[in-house]
Amino acid sequence: MFVVKTYPEFSWSLSRHYTLTECKRRYAYQYYVSHNGWLKDAPPEARHAYRLKNITNLEMFFGSIVHETIKKAIDYYLQTNKLPEEITLREYIRKRLNNGFLDSTRRKEQWFKHPNKTTMFHEIYYKETNQLPTEKVEKITHRLQVAMQHFLSSQTVHELKTQSIDIKEAEKFRVLRIGQLKVYVVLDLLYYDRSKNHWVIVDWKTGKRSEEDLYQLALYVLYLMNAYSIPHHQDIVIRNEYLLEGDVAEQQIDEVTLEKVQELIGTSVDWMYSLLEDPSQNQPLPLEEFPKTDNKNTCRFCNFYELCYS
Known part of the structure; x- marks a missing residue:
């Protein structure tokens, strides 16, 4: 049974380590402030951080869909001894990409309420536009054309x-x-x-x-x-x-x-523990103990930009 906990369970991953290395403030928002942000009675900052945590970008979204599609193709092969046609796989990815675009541009209200069930692109959210950058669309279009061909011939x-x-x-x-x-x-x-x-x-x-x-x-x-x-x-x-x-x-x-x-x-775990008020509960230090990075270029691509600079 799911139990609501005041603080998240502590765990380690390489992505968590790199997040801390890149920006302590981002680390705090990603792993602590956003905790329980999916609850209706969560504090406003937790809900806000949780929404932003679920933002993706076009390249990441494409990559996740390709991985999902490959898993489905392999599962299908294990059941039928046949692989889907390339065009079938490519069209599935195209539809998922289009749906992500529609989520980001026409279903913003749904994303605001259910950010873990709706897609929001960083390129659209922070540019306050309903258009994706042309160069990114061209890059993903090319990748869509070749990815499933290369998968099937791998x-x-x-x-x-x-x-x-x-x-x-x-x-x-x-x-x-x-x-x-x-x-x-x-x-x-x-x-x-x-x-x-x-x-x-x-x-x-x-x-x-x-x-x-x-x-x-x-x-x-x-x-x-x-x-x-x-x-x-x-x-x-x-x-x-x-x-x-x-x-x-x-x-x-x-x-x-x-x-x-x-x-x-x-070494990384020791560093993470040094940022805890109570390690036994995984309770973090106050937010001001997690300073922002000085690398403003990194900030431009961070999901939590508006929490730091709005």
């Missing part, structure tokens, strides 16, 4: 058709426990390849190729070793499928990186 889909793999998990939050600490990890797809006797973690990439965050990959490996009692990290392959370029890259994480990410977690 190495992962090829291996799926060989019938030599056992899919374990797809698109859900996982919890890695380090002592009493909950560490959240999200894997796109996880399977065991019987023909090669190794585990494969698949990460679908919907943006341009960039320098990979080794700590994020190390968290994937730590989770897998813990959840499936895998003794050797050498038995785990991490595969990035770049849906924009149609390329694939595989790598393995070494022991040194695994140790470093665990050290990072410990």
